[in-house]
Amino acid sequence: xxxxxxxxxxxxxxxxxxxxxxxxxxxxxxxxxxxxxxxxxxxxxxxxxxxxxxxxxxxxxxxxxxxxxxxxxxxxxxxxxxxxxxxxxxxxxxxxxxxxxxxxxxxxxxxxxxxxxxxxxxxxxxxxxxxxxxxxxxxxxxxxxxxxxxxxxxxxxxxxxxxxxxxxxxxxxxxxxxxxxxxxxxxxxxxxxxxxxxxxxxxxxxxxxxxxxxxxxxxxxxxxxxxxxxxxxxxxxxxxxxxxxxxxxxxxxxxxxxxxxxxxxxxxxxxxxxxxxxxxxxxxxxxxxxxxxxxxxxxxxxxxxxxxxxxxxxxxxxxxxxxxxxxxxxxxxxxxxxxxxxxxxxxxxxxxxxxxxxxxxxxxxxxxxxxxxxxxxxxxxxxxxxxxxxxxxxxxxxxxxxxxxxxxxxxxxxxxxxxxxxxxxxxxxxxxxxxxxxxxxxx
Amino acid sequence: xxxxxxxxxxxxxxxxxxxxxxxxxxxxxxxxxxxxxxxxxxxxxxxxxxxxxxxxxxxxxxxxxxxxxxxxxxxxxxxxxxxxxxxxxxxxxxxxxxxxxxxxxxxxxxxxxxxxxxxxxxxxxxxxxxxxxxxxxxxxxxxxxxxxxxxxxxxxxxxxxxxxxxxxxxxxxxxxxxxxxxxxxxxxxxxxxxxxxxxxxxxxxxxxxxxxxxxxxxxxxxxxxxxxxxxxxxxxxxxxxxxxxxxxxxxxxxxxxxxxxxxxxxxxxxxxxxxxxxxxxxxxxxxxxxxxxxxxxxxxxxxxxxxxxxxxxxxxxxxxxxxxxxxxxxxxxxxxxxxxxxxxxxxxxxxxxxxxxxxxxxxxxxxxxxxxxxxxxxxxxxxxxxxxxxxxxxxxxxxxxxxxxxxxxxxxxxxxxxxxxxxxxxxxxxxxxxxxxxxxxxx
Numbered sequence: 001x002x003x004x005x006x007x008x009x010x011x012x013x014x015x016x017x018x019x020x021x022x023x024x025x026x027x028x029x030x031x032x033x034x035x036x037x038x039x040x041x042x043x044x045x046x047x048x049x050x051x052x053x054x055x056x057x058x059x060x061x062x063x064x065x066x067x068x069x070x071x072x073x074x075x076x077x078x079x080x081x082x083x084x085x086x087x088x089x090x091x092x093x094x095x096x097x098x099x100x101x102x103x104x105x106x107x108x109x110x111x112x113x114x115x116x117x118x119x120x121x122x123x124x125x126x127x128x129x130x131x132x133x134x135x136x137x138x139x140x141x142x143x144x145x146x147x148x149x150x151x152x153x154x155x156x157x158x159x160x161x162x163x164x165x166x167x168x169x170x171x172x173x174x175x176x177x178x179x180x181x182x183x184x185x186x187x188x189x190x191x192x193x194x195x196x197x198x199x200x201x202x203x204x205x206x207x208x209x210x211x212x213x214x215x216x217x218x219x220x221x222x223x224x225x226x227x228x229x230x231x232x233x234x235x236x237x238x239x240x241x242x243x244x245x246x247x248x249x250x251x252x253x254x255x256x257x258x259x260x261x262x263x264x265x266x267x268x269x270x271x272x273x274x275x276x277x278x279x280x281x282x283x284x285x286x287x288x289x290x291x292x293x294x295x296x297x298x299x300x301x302x303x304x305x306x307x308x309x310x311x312x313x314x315x316x317x318x319x320x321x322x323x324x325x326x327x328x329x330x331x332x333x334x335x336x337x338x339x340x341x342x343x344x345x346x347x348x349x350x351x352x353x354x355x356x357x358x359x360x361x362x363x364x365x366x367x368x369x370x371x372x373x374x375x376x377x378x379x380x381x382x383x384x385x386x387x388x389x390x391x392x393x394x395x396x397x398x399x400x401x402x403x404x405x406x407x408x409x410x411x412x413x414x415x416x417x418x419x420x421x422x423x424x425x426x427x428x429x430x431x432x433x434x435x436x437x438x439x440x441x442x443x
Numbered sequence: 444x445x446x447x448x449x450x451x452x453x454x455x456x457x458x459x460x461x462x463x464x465x466x467x468x469x470x471x472x473x474x475x476x477x478x479x480x481x482x483x484x485x486x487x488x489x490x491x492x493x494x495x496x497x498x499x500x501x502x503x504x505x506x507x508x509x510x511x512x513x514x515x516x517x518x519x520x521x522x523x524x525x526x527x528x529x530x531x532x533x534x535x536x537x538x539x540x541x542x543x544x545x546x547x548x549x550x551x552x553x554x555x556x557x558x559x560x561x562x563x564x565x566x567x568x569x570x571x572x573x574x575x576x577x578x579x580x581x582x583x584x585x586x587x588x589x590x591x592x593x594x595x596x597x598x599x600x601x602x603x604x605x606x607x608x609x610x611x612x613x614x615x616x617x618x619x620x621x622x623x624x625x626x627x628x629x630x631x632x633x634x635x636x637x638x639x640x641x642x643x644x645x646x647x648x649x650x651x652x653x654x655x656x657x658x659x660x661x662x663x664x665x666x667x668x669x670x671x672x673x674x675x676x677x678x679x680x681x682x683x684x685x686x687x688x689x690x691x692x693x694x695x696x697x698x699x700x701x702x703x704x705x706x707x708x709x710x711x712x713x714x715x716x717x718x719x720x721x722x723x724x725x726x727x728x729x730x731x732x733x734x735x736x737x738x739x740x741x742x743x744x745x746x747x748x749x750x751x752x753x754x755x756x757x758x759x760x761x762x763x764x765x766x767x768x769x770x771x772x773x774x775x776x777x778x779x780x781x782x783x784x785x786x787x788x789x790x791x792x793x794x795x796x797x798x799x800x801x802x803x804x805x806x807x808x809x810x811x812x813x814x815x816x817x818x819x820x821x822x823x824x825x826x827x828x829x830x831x832x833x834x835x836x837x838x839x840x841x842x843x844x845x846x847x848x849x850x851x852x853x854x855x856x857x858x859x860x861x862x863x864x865x866x867x868x869x870x871x872x873x874x875x876x877x878x879x880x881x882x883x884x885x886x
Contacts, residue, residue, distance in 0.1 A: 078826070079833040083772075083782035117823035224776075283769035284837070286778035313837040314824045319762065326726035326766070327773070329526075333667075335729035339526035380560035381757045381841070383521070383869045384876020386883075390522040394727070394756040398824070399842040426826045433827020440829075 002036060004029040004050035006408060008374065011056035012388050013038060016063050016348045016363040020341050022388055028061055030370040033408035038364050054403070056374050060388050060396075062344070063363055064124025064146075064371035064404060065317040066351030069217075069255045069276040069305025071130045072140075073110035075117065076101070076432045077310040080440075086223050086285040094310055097436065098131070102159035106432050107132040111139035113429040114315055116422050119145065120415070121316045121398025122373040124406050127253070127276070127305070127355045129190025129217050131159040133174050141182055143420060144411050146371060148355045149178070150190035150217055153205050155197050168204045175212050184407065186356065190217040194238055195226050199245055206247050215356050216247070220254040223287045227259035239264035248273050253354060255305065256281075257295070258288040265291065269298040274354035277346065279324045281307035293328055293337040303351030304343075316398035321347050325393050340389040370408035375400050445479060447472040447493035449851060451817065454499035455831050456481060459506050459791045459806040463784055465831055471504055473813040476851035481807045497846070499817050503831050503839075505787070506806055507567025507589075507814035507847060508760040509794030512660075512698045512719040512748025514573045515583075516553035518560065519544070519875045521752040523883075529666050529728040537753055540879065541574070545602035549875050550575040554582035556872040557758055559865050562588065563858070564759045564841025565816040567849050570696070570719070570748070570798045572633025572660050574602040576617050584625050586863060587854050589814060591798045592621070593633035593660055596648050598640050611647045618655050627850065629799065633660040637681055638669050642688055649690050658799050661690070663697040666730045670702035682707035691716050696797060698748065699724075700738070701731040708734060712741040717797035720789065722767045724750035736771055736780040746794030747786075759841035764790050768836050783832040813851035818843050 006029075013026030015038060027048060029037035045053065074094075081093035107130070118126060125146040128136060133151040140147045151174035152158065153167045161170050171189045178187040189209040191197045197205070202218075209216035221227055221238040230238045239260055242248055250272035257268070257275045268275060277292050295302055304324060306315045321343045328338040352362025361371045375396055377385055382400065385391055404412035411418055449472075456469030458481060470491060472480035488496065517537075524536035550573070561569060568589040573579060576594040583590045594617035595601065596610045604613050614632045621630040632652040634640045640648070645661075652659035664670055664681040673681045682703055685691055693715035700711070700718045711718065720735050738745055747767060749758045764786045771781040795805025804814045818839055820828055825843065828834055847855035854861055 075823075076827065079829045079838060082830070082833045082837065083768075083779050085778050089778075113823055113826060120823060280765075280769060283773040284778065286772040286776050288776070289773060313833065316824065316840070319765070319840070322723075322762070323766070323769070325526075326723060327770075329729040330726040330732060330770070331774075333729050333731070335528050335532075335727065336526050378866075378869060380518075380556055380563060380865065380869060380872075381759065383556060384519065384873045384879075386522045386876065386880055387525070390525045390756065394525060395522060397759070397762070397840045397842060399840060422823065423821075426821065426823060429823075430827045433829065436827075437829055 001049060002031060004031050004036070004048065006030045006052045006054065007045070007048055007050040008054045008056055008061055009041060009045045010058055011061040011374070012058065013364060014060060014062040014344065014388055014392065015365065016345060017365050026061065028364060028372065030408045033370055035364055035366050035368055035370050037366060057376070057378065059377050059402065060375040060392065061372055062392065063348040063361065064373050064406065065122050065347050066303060066355065066362060067118060067123045067126040067306055067315060067317055068303030068351040068354050069278055069307060070114070070126050070128055070315065071308030072114040072126065072128050072136055073107040073130050074308030074310045075114045076106055076110040076429055076436070078313050080310060080436065086287060087225060089285065098159055100439065101432070101436055102131060104132050104135040107135040108139045109428045109432050111136045112143070112425045114309065115140060115143035115145055116417060116420050116425050117315045119143065119404055119412055119417055119420065120401065121318065122401035122404060123315065123317055124371040124373070124404060125352070125357065125361060127217070131161065134177070137178050137185060141185060144406055144409060146184045146361065146406055148186045148188050148215060150188035152190050152192060153197060153201060154192040155201055168201060168208060171205060172208050175214055179212070186214070188215040188217055193219040193226065194241060195229050202247060203245055210251055215253055216251055217253040217255060220257050221259040222256040224259060237261065237264050239267050243267050256287065256290060258282060258290045260291060265295055265298055268295070269300050274301045274303065276303045276305045276354060277324060278305045278307040279327050280320055281311040283323065283327065284311055289327060289331045293332055296342065301350055301353045302346055303354035304346040317347050318392070318396050318398050321393045340387065340393040343393045344389050371406050373401050374403040376402040444492060445474060447474050447479070447491065449473040449495045449497065450488070450491055450493040451497045451499055451504055452484060452488045453501055454504040454817070455501065456807060457503060457505040457787065457831055457835065458808065459788060460808050469504065471807060471815065473851045476813055478807055478809050478811055478813050480809060500819070500821065502820050502845065503818040503835065504815055505835065506791040506804065507816050507849065508565050508790050509746060509798065509805060510561060510566045510569040510749055510758060510760055511746030511794040511797050512721055512750060513557070513569050513571055513758060514751030515557040515569065515571050515579055516550040516573050517751030517753045518557045519549055519553040519872055519879065521756050523753060523879065529730060530668055532728065541602055543882065544875070544879055545574060547575050547578040551578040551582045552871045552875050554579045555586070555868045557752065558583060558586035558588055559860060559863050559868050560758045562586065562847055562855055562860055562863065563844065564761065565844035565847060566758065566760055567814040567816070567847060568795070568800065568804060570660070574604065577620070580621050580628060584628060587849055587852060589627045589804065589849055591629045591631050591658060593631035595633050595635060596640060596644060597635040598644055611644060611651060614648060615651050618657055622655070629657070631658040631660055636662040636669065637684060638672050645690055646688055653694055658696055659694055660696040660698060663700050664702040665699040667702060680704065680707050682710050686710050699730065699733060701725060701733045703734060708738055708741055711738070712743050717744045717746065719746045719748045719797060720767060721748045721750040722770050723763055724754040726766065726770065727754055732770060732774045736775060739785065744793055744796045745789050746797035747789040760790050761835070761839050761841050764836045783830065783836040786836045787832050814849050816844050817846040819845040
């Protein structure tokens, strides 16, 4: 038997393989950062040769979670403005705060903070779109997390892109700069929305993304206001408008996808568009409920995202899974929709597929990158355990994650980040918060 | 100045007093288990005389949370059956499991487990209704938590009450046995529902509760099925049916209160009935959305509850607050409803009032019992902090609770229960789970 670099054993393994096998007393073998064997233990563990062994202590081992939509740096605005309509929240609070406080330094501080939070709550991969994305990329690489990162495109003066005429060009430069720079980092292009980018901008950005072979991300049909605006200006739904511009193909990630009818869903499905569902953000901003069960039925690949910390207000995908399951049950009046298995898939393999990494991560299968987490189940709120996937969705929280590995490398051990100076990161982010608060108070 | 037994300082204090004052650099002074001073620090802390000082390290200090509806012992069935309609879940899984596995010993094991979970996630008071309630009372008293406890009444053979003719009598005996036994325990009577108890049972139980001066709890209008059944049998809504039986007064706690119209809400309001909202259970079972914003507008006192662990699947009131806020925003399409302040009130002072303890607990005010929690804010997901109440509702989780005090007595210090043998408690509950699982598998 091949000698492993690392073996994790005494584990309840949620493989998230196509059969969604759950293995009691599982053994997970890693070599060169890749899984080569995942099975029920057949022999004494000493018969599995390895450099290192980690005892999961009966805990749940599963793929690292994929946060398929976020704006990492926005953690510096966590809880700055709550309980407001999206347009007020965005136009009167978030956009002004971004104009005033964003710099390469504050973006770096917020990104590092978010990476610490993700790491400590079991997220190993994220898909981000924001401004000063070079700073985001540098900060993410430092942390050892896996990411798809995109420079944001918007048709007004933006932080770091004072001249909107240069927005697509700046995004293209970002992709060129970061392509093939790190095995963990994949660049992408992110257009803010159909109502903040012109048709020309959208088409130029989309063409560039397709030409360079990277994902094209865009907020789509998030609010009724957006839907009404596009309808008034173009006479069609948001999705149909994007289709008319040639924006919908298998390389496009439509984020939110709330205000849609069956025709729109069919368009997304026919064009193999990927959708990211961000239920907590949609709930908090009262944007609406995305027709996720219907989209899943139509075969659309759906990932799960937290959105930015200013509209959630955390990056905990365990809470997001719980909300995704419960929201759709009550909204559809059907408690059988979005069952635990389906929800776990959105936060792992489906999210991975959505962001273009379905062959690389998202399940514990031989040949895939060894991104995994260990959940400590020796907590009152995780006792007893009848169904591991149920625990993950309905009972666990981010702080139950004991260990985190990316490409076989330990990033969190016994709840402590291995390489990150969390205290320093928090201090830096808190200082940004103090400055923001001070200037807010001063008006 | 009076010498305190305990002073907590260096705290951001969410008082939950009528003005909802939030005090930076607050000092909380406790003598004989009661608050006697809560203020912004005016002098060096050494000028406040005390036997003991606890440094909150800049964390949030707030009233201990009130879980106003739960079935503690059901934690042994946590995650036993998910993603099912309420009637299937209840009739095919929960009722049979209760018949088969409930005993004074398993109820004690489940209750102890739930108390450990509540304590470690900041809940200091709960309101429970179940079977073998003597075992619940004994277990709760051991843990040092505050509770309103009720023996359950249902019109079919129940665990510990094989003869339904004795159900009300058994509940009355429970009240008599536990009244004035412990300053932390208040007995009550709990009728399961209008569809599982006859009119006679309901009226007898209600009369007994009123005569003995204890709260009368009942599940009300939880599901459409219940609503339709009552409508078919009695020709009126559930609330009107209960009103016709004389069940609605200021001493009644209506749990769930989902299927109601404006007339029903007016009836509850006019009769000063208390309502407990359990959003996560209602979502998970797809029961519906309780018209909470409308009820609050009508002046109804509304507490927050997790319901039992079989339908949630945890007892974390931080998650419940987050869900309560977000559910009503998206359902009413209004992001301004259920703001952070309102939601914090439901989980503290309003819940306290609902269960009849509004003069005793629920806020940090001189003269009230010293039930409080300290939240450690030195976590990435709680950095930076702009608005403490926003953090409590939208960003914090149960595991952020560092310390818990009930009546001035420390029950949790630095995340560790002071008196509970948590490992032993988990071992015992896990053993029950193994037995349940084994028998489920066998058929």
